[in-house]
Amino acid sequence: xxxVSQHPSxxxxxxxxxxxxxxxxxxxxxxTMFWYRxxxxxxxxxxxxxxxxxxxxxxxxxxxxxxxxxxxxxTLSTLTVTSAHPEDSSFxxxxxxxxxxxxxxxxFGPGTRLTVT
Amino acid sequence: xxxxxxxxxxLIVQEGKNxxxxxxxxxTLYGLYWYKQKYGEGLIFLMMLQKGGxxxxxxxxxxKLDEKKQQSSLHITASxxxxxxxYLCGADGAAGNKLTFxxxxxxxxxx
Numbered sequence: 001x002x003x004v005s006q007h008p009s010x011x012x013x014x015x016x017x018x019x020x021x022x023x024x025x026x027x028x029x030x031x032t033m034f035w036y037r038x039x040x041x042x043x044x045x046x047x048x049x050x051x052x053x054x055x056x057x058x059x060x061x062x063x064x065x066x067x068x069x070x071x072x073x074x075t076l077s078t079l080t081v082t083s084a085h086p087e088d089s090s091f092x093x094x095x096x097x098x099x100x101x102x103x104x105x106x107x108f109g110p111g112t113r114l115t116v117t
Numbered sequence: 118x119x120x121x122x123x124x125x126x127x128l129i130v131q132e133g134k135n136x137x138x139x140x141x142x143x144x145t146l147y148g149l150y151w152y153k154q155k156y157g158e159g160l161i162f163l164m165m166l167q168k169g170g171x172x173x174x175x176x177x178x179x180x181k182l183d184e185k186k187q188q189s190s191l192h193i194t195a196s197x198x199x200x201x202x203x204y205l206c207g208a209d210g211a212a213g214n215k216l217t218f219x220x221x222x223x224x225x226x227x228x
Binding site for chain 1: 152158160162215218219220223
């Protein structure tokens with residue numbers, strides 16, 4: 001099956017610093033990548049959708065200047081949490097899809113646990 | 118926007134017993150996905166349902182989508198400790214494959 005990796009798996013950063021999370025599709029080209037956020041004991045919340053070579057589409061309530069998404073190639077998308085604060089601490093999961101239509105499945109990465117101290 | 122409600126929120130079952138999780142949508146489902154998540158890890162795809170009345174099985178897990186395509190159930194037969202985790206239903210809307218997730222059901226299987 002298709003494999004999606006995330007790096008790092010865990011990161012601890014100090015308040016005010018920025019942290020970058022990478023999402024890679026290892027054995028397929030991902031036309032679309034999605035970034036989700038999951039709070040403890042809660043479900044996944046879609047943050048943004050990104051298509052290779054174009055700007056990400058952010059969900060309502062998600063600050064695009066705080067959560068910078070770059071989808072520079074068909075196998076890599078990055079999420080940068082800028083000027084992180086403790087409330088940004090969360091589990092971030094990406095998913096990748098080889099297409100944009102309903103017939104394409106999303107493949108999820110293993111997640112990145114971000115802790116902001 | 119589409120909302121998905123899962124029930125129950127959590128479930129503790131004795132090993133060997135059956136369990137059922139429900140996922141109800143406020144709108145017609147175009148595609149309904151079931152995922153399993155182990156605590157602190159990514160999602161594992163289980164099954165996808167698209168047609169009204171569709172039923173799929175994999176090993177001891179069966180998922181169904183009702184005829185009206187607004188409700189799905191996930192049934193595990195003779196549960197084992199390996200079935201423990203969080204089960205999430207997800208649905209995509211008419212516009213594309215943007216998934217909305219239900220709140221999740223936390224399953225614990227007692228040996």
